[in-house]
Amino acid sequence: MATDEELVAQLAHGDEAALRDLLQRYERPLSSFIHRHTGGRDVEDLYQETWWRVVRHAARFDPTRRFSTWLFQIAVNLCRDFHRRSPPEAYESADDLVAPDVRQRSEAAADAARLLAALPEAQREVIVLRYYHDFSEEQTADILGCPKGTVKSRLHHALAQLAARVREGGQ
Amino acid sequence: MSGTEKPPHALAAHVAECDECRVAPPPLARVTAVLEASVVLLDATALSRRALLRLQPEVARMAVSNLWRKVLAALLLALLPLPGVLAYDAYLLRLVYELASALVPAALAAYLIFGYAAFLILLFATTYAAIPLFLAERRVGERPALG
Numbered sequence: 001m002a003t004d005e006e007l008v009a010q011l012a013h014g015d016e017a018a019l020r021d022l023l024q025r026y027e028r029p030l031s032s033f034i035h036r037h038t039g040g041r042d043v044e045d046l047y048q049e050t051w052w053r054v055v056r057h058a059a060r061f062d063p064t065r066r067f068s069t070w071l072f073q074i075a076v077n078l079c080r081d082f083h084r085r086s087p088p089e090a091y092e093s094a095d096d097l098v099a100p101d102v103r104q105r106s107e108a109a110a111d112a113a114r115l116l117a118a119l120p121e122a123q124r125e126v127i128v129l130r131y132y133h134d135f136s137e138e139q140t141a142d143i144l145g146c147p148k149g150t151v152k153s154r155l156h157h158a159l160a161q162l163a164a165r166v167r168e169g170g171q
Numbered sequence: 172m173s174g175t176e177k178p179p180h181a182l183a184a185h186v187a188e189c190d191e192c193r194v195a196p197p198p199l200a201r202v203t204a205v206l207e208a209s210v211v212l213l214d215a216t217a218l219s220r221r222a223l224l225r226l227q228p229e230v231a232r233m234a235v236s237n238l239w240r241k242v243l244a245a246l247l248l249a250l251l252p253l254p255g256v257l258a259y260d261a262y263l264l265r266l267v268y269e270l271a272s273a274l275v276p277a278a279l280a281a282y283l284i285f286g287y288a289a290f291l292i293l294l295f296a297t298t299y300a301a302i303p304l305f306l307a308e309r310r311v312g313e314r315p316a317l318g
Contacts (some may be wrong), residue, residue, distance in 0.1 A: 027218060031218050032213070047218050112208040162206070166198055
């Protein structure tokens with residue numbers, strides 16, 4: 001099976017099958033990441049824009065880097081731009097994208113979404129990348145473009161905020 | 172990157188190595204319980220399908236420009252030895268002409284040599300014209316069925 005980096009090289013030559021494979025491999029983690037980052041707003045636009053940039057810049061991808069890091073770096077930058085453009089709103093769900101079999105969102109899931117949405121953007125990014133996507137500290141630092149120490153401190157502050165809110169809410 | 176939703180132990184690892192958290196441990200179990208309840212209700216496959224539809228023209232454009240780059244490179248590569256080959260052919264044709272003109276009348280020898288030269292030129296032209304056709308056909312063969 002081709003590696004992600006090999007697939008990007010094929011994509012740079014206009015190989016549609018390579019794009020299909022990459023989409024299939026990353027559709028869940030990437031869409032979840034964007035959803036959690038933006039609180040469910042503009043997920044489809046940001047998802048499409050992320051892949052658009054992957055396609056447009058595939059020829060410039062450095063094969064010594066990990067594709068996943070590059071992909072999430074693009075997504076992080078787009079999500080940050082989105083937050084700069086759009087004022088924060090309460091958590092919402094893009095109902096038209098909801099899978100038919102999972103339309104009933106639980107109250108607990110909504111609480112979790114609100115908790116994440118309440119975190120400052122920089123801390124939320126670290127929590128989502130480290131907790132939900134299992135990126136290492138080094139990869140997270142690479143994606144966010146900050147030192148490893150900053151990732152550690154953001155994780156610490158995020159955890160402190162989450163703990164405080166959980167205690168407040170009596171959850 | 173796992174690509175799954177299974178929560179790792181990033182928070183637990185942090186608490187274990189952080190002096191501050193060791194002194195005043197956060198309610199890790201409660202925090203992770205809340206975080207684990209976060210379910211993203213998206214039809215990711217539908218998202219990818221729509222993204223692919225949007226990206227297909229761009230990928231096709233990239234494929235075409237890549238094909239032309241290959242054609243150009245192959246043609247340039249094939250043209251490199253051409254002057255040498257033509258010079259060697261001209262040398263051979265002159266030898267054959269000298270030999271033939273010793274055996275048959277000069278006009279007939281010239282006719283035979285010009286005929287052979289024309290055949291060689293046709294052969295070269297066909298070979299060079301086949302390069303883009305060969306590359307295009309190989310590309311069509313490589314392309315997977317849409318679906």
